[in-house]
Amino acid sequence: MSFLIKVNNKEIEARNGETILDAMERQGIQVPTLCHLKDMLPSGSCRMCVVENAKNNRLVTACSTPVEEGMEIQTHSSGVIESRKTIVELLLSNHPDDCLYCVRNKNCELQDLSEELQIRERRIKGVKNNIHLDRSGTSLVRDPDKCILCGRCVRVCEEVMGVACIDFINRGSQSIIGPPFDRTLNTSSCVNCGQCIMVCPTGALSEKSHFPELISMLNNPEKTVVVQYAPSISVSLAEEFNMPAGGDISSIMNAALRKIGFQYVFDTSFGADLTIMEEAAELVNRIENGDTLPMITSCCPGWVKFAEQFYPDMLPNLSSCKSPQQMMGAVIKSYWAEQLNKNPEDIYSVAIMPCTAKKFEAQREEMTSRGITDVDAVLTTRELGQLIRMYGIDINNISPEATDSPLGFRSSAGKIFGASGGVMEAAIRTAYNMITGEELLKFKVEELRGLDGCKEAQLKVDDLTINVAVVNGLANARKLLDKVNNGEKEYHFIEVMACPGGCINGGGQHIGAAEGAVEARMKALYDIDDKETVKTSHKNPEVIKLYKGFLGKPLEHTSHELLHTHYYKRDVIL
Amino acid sequence: MEKNIEAVLNKYPEGSVDNLIPILQDIQEVDGFLSEESVVKVGEYLNMPASKIYGVATFYNQFRFTPLGKYHIQVCCGTACHVLGSATVLEEIEKNLGVKSGQTAKDGIFSLEVVACIGACGLAPVISINGNFHAKVTSESIKEILDNYRNKE
Numbered sequence: 001m002s003f004l005i006k007v008n009n010k011e012i013e014a015r016n017g018e019t020i021l022d023a024m025e026r027q028g029i030q031v032p033t034l035c036h037l038k039d040m041l042p043s044g045s046c047r048m049c050v051v052e053n054a055k056n057n058r059l060v061t062a063c064s065t066p067v068e069e070g071m072e073i074q075t076h077s078s079g080v081i082e083s084r085k086t087i088v089e090l091l092l093s094n095h096p097d098d099c100l101y102c103v104r105n106k107n108c109e110l111q112d113l114s115e116e117l118q119i120r121e122r123r124i125k126g127v128k129n130n131i132h133l134d135r136s137g138t139s140l141v142r143d144p145d146k147c148i149l150c151g152r153c154v155r156v157c158e159e160v161m162g163v164a165c166i167d168f169i170n171r172g173s174q175s176i177i178g179p180p181f182d183r184t185l186n187t188s189s190c191v192n193c194g195q196c197i198m199v200c201p202t203g204a205l206s207e208k209s210h211f212p213e214l215i216s217m218l219n220n221p222e223k224t225v226v227v228q229y230a231p232s233i234s235v236s237l238a239e240e241f242n243m244p245a246g247g248d249i250s251s252i253m254n255a256a257l258r259k260i261g262f263q264y265v266f267d268t269s270f271g272a273d274l275t276i277m278e279e280a281a282e283l284v285n286r287i288e289n290g291d292t293l294p295m296i297t298s299c300c301p302g303w304v305k306f307a308e309q310f311y312p313d314m315l316p317n318l319s320s321c322k323s324p325q326q327m328m329g330a331v332i333k334s335y336w337a338e339q340l341n342k343n344p345e346d347i348y349s350v351a352i353m354p355c356t357a358k359k360f361e362a363q364r365e366e367m368t369s370r371g372i373t374d375v376d377a378v379l380t381t382r383e384l385g386q387l388i389r390m391y392g393i394d395i396n397n398i399s400p401e402a403t404d405s406p407l408g409f410r411s412s413a414g415k416i417f418g419a420s421g422g423v424m425e426a427a428i429r430t431a432y433n434m435i436t437g438e439e440l441l442k443f444k445v446e447e448l449r450g451l452d453g454c455k456e457a458q459l460k461v462d463d464l465t466i467n468v469a470v471v472n473g474l475a476n477a478r479k480l481l482d483k484v485n486n487g488e489k490e491y492h493f494i495e496v497m498a499c500p501g502g503c504i505n506g507g508g509q510h511i512g513a514a515e516g517a518v519e520a521r522m523k524a525l526y527d528i529d530d531k532e533t534v535k536t537s538h539k540n541p542e543v544i545k546l547y548k549g550f551l552g553k554p555l556e557h558t559s560h561e562l563l564h565t566h567y568y569k570r571d572v573i574l
Numbered sequence: 575m576e577k578n579i580e581a582v583l584n585k586y587p588e589g590s591v592d593n594l595i596p597i598l599q600d601i602q603e604v605d606g607f608l609s610e611e612s613v614v615k616v617g618e619y620l621n622m623p624a625s626k627i628y629g630v631a632t633f634y635n636q637f638r639f640t641p642l643g644k645y646h647i648q649v650c651c652g653t654a655c656h657v658l659g660s661a662t663v664l665e666e667i668e669k670n671l672g673v674k675s676g677q678t679a680k681d682g683i684f685s686l687e688v689v690a691c692i693g694a695c696g697l698a699p700v701i702s703i704n705g706n707f708h709a710k711v712t713s714e715s716i717k718e719i720l721d722n723y724r725n726k727e
């Protein structure tokens with residue numbers, strides 16, 4: 001049922017049960033919000049979104065107040081503006097105010113609000129926050145001094161990621177956000193997904209940077225500095241430079257990376273092709289030998305840590321395959337180094353990822369063999385943007401270049417890894433070929449595409465019916481795994497991506513993406529798949545060559561040693 | 575300690591989140607504080623993350639997270655005590671022991687807690703050590719009182 005309400009003296013349609021904010025948003029009427037998160041229940045705690053109901057002269061929160069017939073809303077009356085201003089002034093009263101040194105300088109909601117409300121003096125003086133900086137984690141840095149207690153991180157961590165490693169601690173002016181028992185992140189249940197960074201309005205949460213080391217390596221003549229970038233980077237980097245979402249700029253990125261000083265540039269999608277070769281072989285093996293099923297993907301390090309903490313009994317279900325990043329890294333420091341006559345110790349291998357958990361993955365002990373790390377440093381999409389700006393590269397004015405070979409060619413199956421459902425689709429293409437010796441007639445599995453949190457499909461391979469599921473957002477993984485454990489659901493193969501929508505919406509991506517950006521990035525990946533001719537990993541000529549000349553067969557000795565790993569139960573506070 | 579927790583949890587067979595506060599109170603009653611171990615156990619029992627329980631528990635002044643010292647000092651900050659300078663008394667004790675309210679000194683001899691009115695307003699400002707009241711304390715007398723307890727060790 002709908003009725004009319006007045007907003008700023010104009011009648012607009014309001015639907016029963018929705019909030020004032022919902023009704024106004026449909027009409028493009030904006031009020032600032034802070035604690036509000038789209039598609040989640042309102043918490044109504046920050047009061048930034050206050051509007052005045054002229055009917056009773058009361059200030060109400062637009063995000064949590066349902067519309068009522070006869071309402072007369074003023075969004076910018078003087079009382080409203082005064083009230084918003086006071087809220088921001090209070091938030092600033094104990095804030096460090098060191099914008100010039102802040103990671104979020106020029107991309108901060110608190111800056112925006114104080115600018116918007118024209119706050120020009122410090123009216124309310126409070127004691128500056130002075131809480132310890134938490135740099136204990138491998139991926140995230142928490143600076144509680146800058147926290148304005150909006151609670152967005154807490155909600156995402158619990159409701160979207162199903163982790164709940166942080167919460168409000170204490171009360172009143174003593175309130176802070178943090179893991180239980182004031183632990184640091186490294187001993188908490190944090191899975192390093194970075195989704196909390198994505199929603200934090202300030203610089204209280206950010207990724208751990210490795211810039212100083214990277215820059216010294218780039219300037220070290222004894223090191224060969226190589227770089228790989230994940231499938232989703234080329235379709236999301238553009239937004240860091242104010243270009244519309246979904247443009248694929250891989251060849252421009254190649255050129256920019258070389259200008260920065262990376263000597264060799266690779267596409268992690270090649271590593272993804274390798275992952276598919278190994279993972280599809282593992283799946284076929286498990287099905288044929290009656291081994292542990294469902295097999296679950298292991299390319300998302302946020303998910304892997306989640307499983308190690310919350311589902312240790314299911315670790316045998318996880319594929320033993322390393323992730324594309326780590327496979328790529330391992331092959332660079334073995335096969336590629338050999339081909340180019342380089343000493344693996346002299347290679348500094350960098351990975352650019354849409355993800356903060358990849359920083360954690362790269363330093364896992366299992367990812368080092370004989371003192372050689374697969375990957376030495378991981379940068380997020382955002383950090384790549386910073387690096388390009390730091391080196392003064394104008395990406396609008398640069399000639400496209402290709403990646404380096406060997407290891408330079410990728411199939412489009414490797415590319416779609418960046419979207420939730422992509423790994424599964426790519427694996428199905430190759431597993432089908434491994435079982436039947438033939439190619440699928442139709443590569444696209446429609447049911448597994450899109451942004452739904454949980455997707456399922458049934459596939460016929462000869463007389464075998466294979467049940468698969470794809471989940472993204474770890475809270476959805478939790479729901480599905482609980483169903484698998486209580487026998488309600490049965491699958492052969494499950495793909496899990498920690499972040500909602502997969503890597504295209506990873507915790508290392510551009511902050512403040514426009515509406516529809518994630519969809520646009522996803523579409524860009526599938527467009528590439530539509531357009532290109534090599535759509536399967538097993539048809540990638542360089543993959544074939546690598547197996548022939550170096551790896552042997554999937555799951556065999558060399559592959560096993562370089563491309564596979566193991567997991568263990570973690571002792572953290574849950 | 576594990577047994578204590580089990581015994582408390584057994585009193586709440588329905589395992590409902592509504593029982594969280596009484597469960598925590600009961601555990602504190604037996605153990606004197608809420609340990610990480612007990613919070614994790616309660617979490618498993620109620621199917622609640624430790625972060626949530628810690629969040630709730632730190633919201634209330636009544637819960638502590640370190641074991642009590644041999645001598646537990648309660649500083650009354652009720653109205654009468656407040657008016658007669660309990661804040662200075664507290665500050666003095668904190669300085670003397672090197673701990674804040676809710677904490678236990680490293681040597682385990684003293685622990686400190688701020689409490690609301692303990693009903694001895696005539697003695698304000700008053701502190702209680704293991705249940706023994708010390709009346710009309712001053713910054714000067716605090717040192718003597720604490721030293722007396724220290725000397726017993």
Ligand code: SF4
Binds near residue numbers: 161
């Ligand atoms: S990185 Fe992920 S798991 Fe860790 S605190 Fe943030 S949202 Fe929670």
Ligand code: SF4
Binds near residue numbers: 148150153154
């Ligand atoms: S850390 Fe950021 S998202 Fe979390 S409560 Fe503080 S300001 Fe909000």
Ligand code: FES
Binds near residue numbers: 044
């Ligand atoms: S945005 Fe509405 S109360 Fe915070």
